[in-house]
Amino acid sequence: MSVAVALRPSRRAPSGALALGLSTLWLSLIVLIPLAAVVARSVDGGMGDFWASATTKQALDALQFTLIVSLVVAAINAAFGTLVAWVLVRDRFRGRGFVNALIDLPFALPTIVAGLTLLALYGPRSPIGVDVAFTKVAVAMALLFVTLPFVIRSVQPVLIELDREMEEAAASLGAGPLTTFRRIILPNLVPAILSGAALAFSRAVGEFGSIILLSGNIPFDTQVSSVYAFKQIESDNIDGAAAVSVVLLVVALAVLLGIRGLERWRA
Amino acid sequence: MARLTLRFVALAYLGVLLVVPVGVVFYRTFEHGLGSVYDSITTPAAKGAFWLTVEVAAIAVPLNAVFGVLAAIALVRGRFPGKRLFDALLDLPFAVSPVVVGLALLLVWGVDGWFGGLGLQVIFSLPGIVLATIFVSLPFVAREVAPVLREIGDEQEQAAATLGANGWQTFRRVTLPAIRWGLVYGVVLATARAIGEFGAVSVVSGKISGETETLTLLVEKRFQNFDLAGAYAASALLAVIALATLIAMTVLNKRREDTT
Numbered sequence: 001m002s003v004a005v006a007l008r009p010s011r012r013a014p015s016g017a018l019a020l021g022l023s024t025l026w027l028s029l030i031v032l033i034p035l036a037a038v039v040a041r042s043v044d045g046g047m048g049d050f051w052a053s054a055t056t057k058q059a060l061d062a063l064q065f066t067l068i069v070s071l072v073v074a075a076i077n078a079a080f081g082t083l084v085a086w087v088l089v090r091d092r093f094r095g096r097g098f099v100n101a102l103i104d105l106p107f108a109l110p111t112i113v114a115g116l117t118l119l120a121l122y123g124p125r126s127p128i129g130v131d132v133a134f135t136k137v138a139v140a141m142a143l144l145f146v147t148l149p150f151v152i153r154s155v156q157p158v159l160i161e162l163d164r165e166m167e168e169a170a171a172s173l174g175a176g177p178l179t180t181f182r183r184i185i186l187p188n189l190v191p192a193i194l195s196g197a198a199l200a201f202s203r204a205v206g207e208f209g210s211i212i213l214l215s216g217n218i219p220f221d222t223q224v225s226s227v228y229a230f231k232q233i234e235s236d237n238i239d240g241a242a243a244v245s246v247v248l249l250v251v252a253l254a255v256l257l258g259i260r261g262l263e264r265w266r267a
Numbered sequence: 268m269a270r271l272t273l274r275f276v277a278l279a280y281l282g283v284l285l286v287v288p289v290g291v292v293f294y295r296t297f298e299h300g301l302g303s304v305y306d307s308i309t310t311p312a313a314k315g316a317f318w319l320t321v322e323v324a325a326i327a328v329p330l331n332a333v334f335g336v337l338a339a340i341a342l343v344r345g346r347f348p349g350k351r352l353f354d355a356l357l358d359l360p361f362a363v364s365p366v367v368v369g370l371a372l373l374l375v376w377g378v379d380g381w382f383g384g385l386g387l388q389v390i391f392s393l394p395g396i397v398l399a400t401i402f403v404s405l406p407f408v409a410r411e412v413a414p415v416l417r418e419i420g421d422e423q424e425q426a427a428a429t430l431g432a433n434g435w436q437t438f439r440r441v442t443l444p445a446i447r448w449g450l451v452y453g454v455v456l457a458t459a460r461a462i463g464e465f466g467a468v469s470v471v472s473g474k475i476s477g478e479t480e481t482l483t484l485l486v487e488k489r490f491q492n493f494d495l496a497g498a499y500a501a502s503a504l505l506a507v508i509a510l511a512t513l514i515a516m517t518v519l520n521k522r523r524e525d526t527t
Binding site for chain 2: 016017019020022023024026027030031032033034035037038040041080083084086087088091093097099101102103104105106107108109110111112113116117118120121122125127141144145148177199202203205206207208209212213225226227229230233238241242245248249252253255256257260
C-alpha cells in the first residue's frame with residue numbers, strides 16, 4: 001500500500017487514487033449500495049405505491065410526532081447545552097474535569113441501556129414516584145438523553161477561543177452581564193449552537209434503541225417513525241418499511257447538507 | 268450569585284438526565300447482592316452474548332480503522348473531483364436511523380436481496396451482525412484522523428520521500444506515529460459504538476440465543492421476558508464498558524493535548 005508516496009509530486013495521482021479507490025469501494029459496499037437498495041425497493045411498485053405506503057395515516061402520524069418531538073428536544077438541548085458549555089468553560093469549581101468527561105456518557109452508553117436507565121428512574125418502579133413510561137414525555141426524555149452532548153461539544157471550543165477583550169470592552173462601556181451575553185457572546189455562538197442542534201435533531205429523528213422500551217409504541221400517540229418502520233419489517237410489510245425509511249433518509253440528508261452549509265458560513 | 272445559579276441549573280440538568288438514572292440502574296443491579304448479578308451474567312446465554320459482542324467488535328473495528336486511515340488520507344492529501352461529496356457521504360452512517368441500516372442490509376443480503384443469489388448466509392447470522400456494526404461505526408476513525416493529518420501537514424512526509432523512503436516506509440515511520448493518538452481515539456469511539464449497537468443488529472440478527480444474540484439484544488430480551496434483574500445486570504456490564512470508554516477518552520484527550 002504505497003499510500004504516502006502520494007507526496008512525491010511525480011506519483012501524486014496514482015497513489016492518492018489508491019487510498020481514494022479503496023475507501024470509496026468500502027463506503028459503497030457497506031453504506032451506499034445497501035441504502036440504494038432501500039430507495040430502489042421503495043419505488044419498486046412506482047411512485048404511486050411509494051406515496052401510498054409513506055402516507056398511511058399511521059405513518060404520517062408517526063412522522064409528525066417524530067419531527068415535532070425532535071425539534072422540541074433539539075431546542076431544549078440547544079438552550080441547556082449552551083448553558084452547560086458556558087459553565088464548563090467559564091466557571092471554576094471542583095470536579096469540573098469530571099463533569100466534562102461525563103458529558104460524553106450518552107455517546108458511550110448503548111442506547112438500549114439508556115432506555116432501561118431512564119425507565120428505572122422514571123418508570124413504573126420509580127424510586128421517586130415519577131412514572132412517565134409509555135408517554136410522549138418519556139420519548140422526549142430518551143431523546144434529550146441521547147442528544148445531550150451535541151450542542152455542548154459544538155459550543156465548547158468556540159467559547160474557549162472567544163476573545164474576552166470584547167466582553168471587557170462592553171462591560172467597561174456599561175453593559176450588564178445579560179446585555180454582554182446577548183449582544184457580544186451569543187452572536188458568536190449562534191453558528192455553533194445551530195450546527196449542534198441540527199446534529200441533535202438528525203440523531204433524534206432516527207433514534208431507535210433508547211425509545212423502544214420507553215415509548216410503549218402506541219400508534220397515534222407515542223409511536224415514532226423508526227419504531228413504526230421496525231414494526232413494518234417485523235410484520236413483513238417491507239414496502240411500508242422501505243417507504244418510511246426513504247422519508248427518514250431524506251430528512252437525514254437534508255440536515256446533513258444544512259450542517260455543511262452552516263459550516264461553510266462559519267468558516 | 269448569577270454564576271452560582273447558572274452552575275446549579277447546569278449541574279442539576281446533567282444530574283436529572285444522566286447521573287441519577289445511571290446511578291439507579293447500578294443500585295437496582297446490586298440491590299439483591301453481588302451473587303445474583305454474577306449468576307445472571309454468567310449464564311450460557313449471557314456468556315455467549317458477551318463473546319459474540321467481543322467477536323463482532325474485533326472484526327468490525329480493525330476493518331474500519333484501516334478504512335478510516337485510508338479515507339482520511341484521501342480526504343486530506345488527495346485532490347479529486349467529488350471530494351466534497353465523498354466528505355458528506357462519509358457522515359451518512361451518523362445520520363441514518365439504525366432501523367434503516369438493518370432494512371438496507373436485509374434488502375441487499377436477504378434471500379430476495381440484490382446479492383441474495385450468491386447464496387451467502389448473511390442475514391440472521393454473524394456476517395449480518397458484523398456488516399451492521401461496520402456500517403454504524405464506519406466514520407469514527409476517519410473523522411478523528413483527518414484533522415490530525417491536516418494539522419501536521421505533509422512536509423515531514425515529503426522530506427522522508429526525498430531521502431529515499433518508499434511509500435509504505437514513509438507511512439509507517441512518519442505518518443503513523445504522528446496520527447497515532449487520533450487513530451486510537453477514533454478506535455475507542457468506534458469500539459464503544461460497535462459494542463452498543465442495537466437497532467441495526469436487532470433487524471438482521473434473528474436473535475438466536477447463544478448464537479446471534481449480542482449483549483444489547485440480551486438486555487432487550489430479558490426486559491421483554493420480565494427478567495428485570497437480569498436486564499439490569501447485563502446493562503450494568505455494558506455501562507461499565509461505557510465508563511471504561513469515557514476514562515480512555517479522557518486520558519487520550521490529555522495525551523493528545525500534550526503532544527500537540
